[in-house]
Amino acid sequence: GDSVTQMEGPVTLSEEAFLTINCTYTATGYPSLFWYVQYPGEGLQLLLKATKADDKGSNKGFEATYRKETTSFHLEKGSVQVSDSAVYFCASHGSGNTGKLIFGQGTTLQVKP
Amino acid sequence: EPEVTQTPSHQVTQMGQEVILRCVPISNHLYFYWYRQILGQKVEFLVSFYNNEISEKSEIFDDQFSVERPDGSNFTLKIRSTKLEDSAMYFCASRTEALSAGTGELFFGEGSRLTVL
Numbered sequence: 001g002d003s004v005t006q007m008e009g010p011v012t013l014s015e016e017a018f019l020t021i022n023c024t025y026t027a028t029g030y031p032s033l034f035w036y037v038q039y040p041g042e043g044l045q046l047l048l049k050a051t052k053a054d055d056k057g058s059n060k061g062f063e064a065t066y067r068k069e070t071t072s073f074h075l076e077k078g079s080v081q082v083s084d085s086a087v088y089f090c091a092s093h094g095s096g097n098t099g100k101l102i103f104g105q106g107t108t109l110q111v112k113p
Numbered sequence: 114e115p116e117v118t119q120t121p122s123h124q125v126t127q128m129g130q131e132v133i134l135r136c137v138p139i140s141n142h143l144y145f146y147w148y149r150q151i152l153g154q155k156v157e158f159l160v161s162f163y164n165n166e167i168s169e170k171s172e173i174f175d176d177q178f179s180v181e182r183p184d185g186s187n188f189t190l191k192i193r194s195t196k197l198e199d200s201a202m203y204f205c206a207s208r209t210e211a212l213s214a215g216t217g218e219l220f221f222g223e224g225s226r227l228t229v230l
Contacts, residue, residue, distance in 0.1 A: 032217050032218075034218060036221075042223055043204060043221045043222055043223035043224050044156070044204065044206075044221040045221070046218050046219075046220075049218055089155075089156060093217055094158070096169060098144070098161040098163070098168045098169040099144050099161065099208050099217050099219070100146060100158050100161050100169060101158070101219055102158065103148075103155055103156040103157075104155065105154070105155040106155060106156070
């Protein structure tokens with residue numbers, strides 16, 4: 001069945017370090033892919049998205065490229081800030097036509113000054 | 114900016130009691146969802162709703178759960194007889210375009226935390 005797998009957390013980095021959070025998916029066809037972010041005490045916010053192979057989604061310095069060859073959508077940022085501390089969720093569309101999203105288990109990022 | 118709003122933000126209830134969680138989706142959205150996040154775990158799909166009926170539900174969404182859109186603006190999740198394991202954050206989400214026409218991103222509310230004692 002459809003699934004999304006993320007790297008285990010927590011990830012602890014110093015400010016200005018490079019970030020990578022790995023995400024792979026299994027699906028029928030080529031679903032749209034998403035990264036959502038959850039700041040402490042808040043809901044899920046869309047960070048970026050890609051709707052087809054080789055698309056690159058970007059927002060707030062974060063980037064992710066839709067790689068169909070490796071069924072991956074890794075999240076990267078060149079220089080993290082303390083304010084980036086949050087839980088990051090990778091998601092893909094599930095099969096069927098209801099538009100539901102399937103989420104990975106989430107990766108907690110803690111950035112220290 | 115339009116947003117999905119959920120009430121209550123936190124509800125504490127006794128095991129066996131009925132709970133209704135309320136959501137007001139973004140006004141021109143057509144597809145509605147409920148998700149659950151048990152503390153520290155992944156966000157799990159519960160149910161999707163379109164055109165006034167359930168379009169898909171997960172195995173979590175058993176007979177204790179129901180959804181309705183009573184008045185064209187609210188979208189509610191009812192848990193008939195709560196169990197301890199229902200304690201979680203419940204997120205409502207909505208979406209506008211038909212799947213073929215858009216990117217299909219979901220807009221989420223800030224969640225309702227349910228604590229069952």
